[in-house]
Amino acid sequence: MTGRRDTFYTERDRRTRQYGGHDDALERPVCIIVGSDVASTRAGQTALLALVNLATRVHRRVHLRVPTAALLAPGLVPAADLGTAAAATARAINPVIDLTTDPGATDRDGAITIGLGREVPEDLELHLGWAGGRGQLTTSYTAGIWDPTSVFGAATAAVLGATALFRAAHDQPIRGTRFNPVELAADDQAGTRDHTGPIDVGAVLVIGAGAVASALAYWARHVGTVGAGWDFVDADIVELHNTNRCMTMTAAHAGWPDGEPTNTPQTKAHATAWAVNGHAHDQWYDQWQPDHDEQRHDVVLTLANGRGVRAVVTQRGEPLLLHATTSANWTAELHRHLPDRDDCPACRLPDSTTPQMACSTGPAVPDQPDSPDAALPFLSAAAGLLLAAALADMPATAALAGRFNHWQFDLTLASPLLQPRQHPPRESCTHQLPAAVRRAVHTVRPRRWDHLDVDPS
Numbered sequence: 001m002t003g004r005r006d007t008f009y010t011e012r013d014r015r016t017r018q019y020g021g022h023d024d025a026l027e028r029p030v031c032i033i034v035g036s037d038v039a040s041t042r043a044g045q046t047a048l049l050a051l052v053n054l055a056t057r058v059h060r061r062v063h064l065r066v067p068t069a070a071l072l073a074p075g076l077v078p079a080a081d082l083g084t085a086a087a088a089t090a091r092a093i094n095p096v097i098d099l100t101t102d103p104g105a106t107d108r109d110g111a112i113t114i115g116l117g118r119e120v121p122e123d124l125e126l127h128l129g130w131a132g133g134r135g136q137l138t139t140s141y142t143a144g145i146w147d148p149t150s151v152f153g154a155a156t157a158a159v160l161g162a163t164a165l166f167r168a169a170h171d172q173p174i175r176g177t178r179f180n181p182v183e184l185a186a187d188d189q190a191g192t193r194d195h196t197g198p199i200d201v202g203a204v205l206v207i208g209a210g211a212v213a214s215a216l217a218y219w220a221r222h223v224g225t226v227g228a229g230w231d232f233v234d235a236d237i238v239e240l241h242n243t244n245r246c247m248t249m250t251a252a253h254a255g256w257p258d259g260e261p262t263n264t265p266q267t268k269a270h271a272t273a274w275a276v277n278g279h280a281h282d283q284w285y286d287q288w289q290p291d292h293d294e295q296r297h298d299v300v301l302t303l304a305n306g307r308g309v310r311a312v313v314t315q316r317g318e319p320l321l322l323h324a325t326t327s328a329n330w331t332a333e334l335h336r337h338l339p340d341r342d343d344c345p346a347c348r349l350p351d352s353t354t355p356q357m358a359c360s361t362g363p364a365v366p367d368q369p370d371s372p373d374a375a376l377p378f379l380s381a382a383a384g385l386l387l388a389a390a391l392a393d394m395p396a397t398a399a400l401a402g403r404f405n406h407w408q409f410d411l412t413l414a415s416p417l418l419q420p421r422q423h424p425p426r427e428s429c430t431h432q433l434p435a436a437v438r439r440a441v442h443t444v445r446p447r448r449w450d451h452l453d454v455d456p457s
């Protein structure tokens, strides 16, 4: 069966290798150990299932040590209990994975070890915990607080844990860190403020259903959503190498259900929308939009590039545009665009056929100049998480307060972990509609957040 395994990884890991992943590092075993204290909590299950989801998109040999517990958190695939859910998630993402699941096994196979909760061995390399909206990674055992219900703290811990596993496998430096996506605060500044209710922002239009949108939908499924439904617009097809980072997508979505290309792949819109019972529209935005001219959504998220989409969306006259991106430099980034106070999406991130990959720490991408979106699973997960936290906390969202409008979350785990930035409006901008025209748009078809478009003077 070596042929099937090699064929799968050759195709699946194209973007991972492009981003600097090495086959020998991806073959190193990782061991995920769950304490019985957190296994029976919803937050602990959110952290575990997300960590398994992210780890199995890159690591090929995984040992799961999961105590018996009834399943409380929504899984990627149907399952009766937590251990089954974790193993089924791993196999759905990677049908050729080398996986062991004996909860009583003590042999660690020389693996990189990571523990969730307090009731785990104290000699593990990595430990995860969370309190409120704050997740934490430590490189030694700490008997911290393990919040039973927080989704955002648990999700953040999973992202930090997946980052640390990948870095450890590649012999890259790691430091203990803390991050709160609700507060947009890191390390000593990170408090425990949380948001516990579902995302309730009205009708959401998501343009682009790739890795960041998929992560957003994954987290939104765990947080819960209420309201008029989410529309996902994207004509692209799921390819196996997309499953290295798209949290809602399995090998089956790419047409490789058993590790071989036997089936017709689904569209990214379908493979993302299902997570929040959303509507999938298998069209490019510029094809879809003319038939939906009469419709405004409450929130518009531009999670695509190309085809001039950022400029076209700016010209809708929305009161607020939020989006998130990953970079070639190990950052996940949250962007705010309030008209006349911030620059517009097209000015901040111009479409470019030349990916900006020049960086000493980032990967070289000489052979695939057509794929500027290559990323690792935890980068896309972090970008989607920043956006999910911003939406969940509307209108108290940290990203709406103050002059900063761009946050860079550095998953090299450097210090500072989070860099806030400000981009003022550009006088040369030809995309932003004048205030009077925006008012006219809002008056004809008013929506929930139009009041955010205020005169800055």
Ligand SMILES: [Zn+2]
Pocket (backbone or CB within 6 Å): 343, 344, 345, 346, 347, 348, 426, 429, 430, 431, 432
């Ligand atoms: Zn502009």
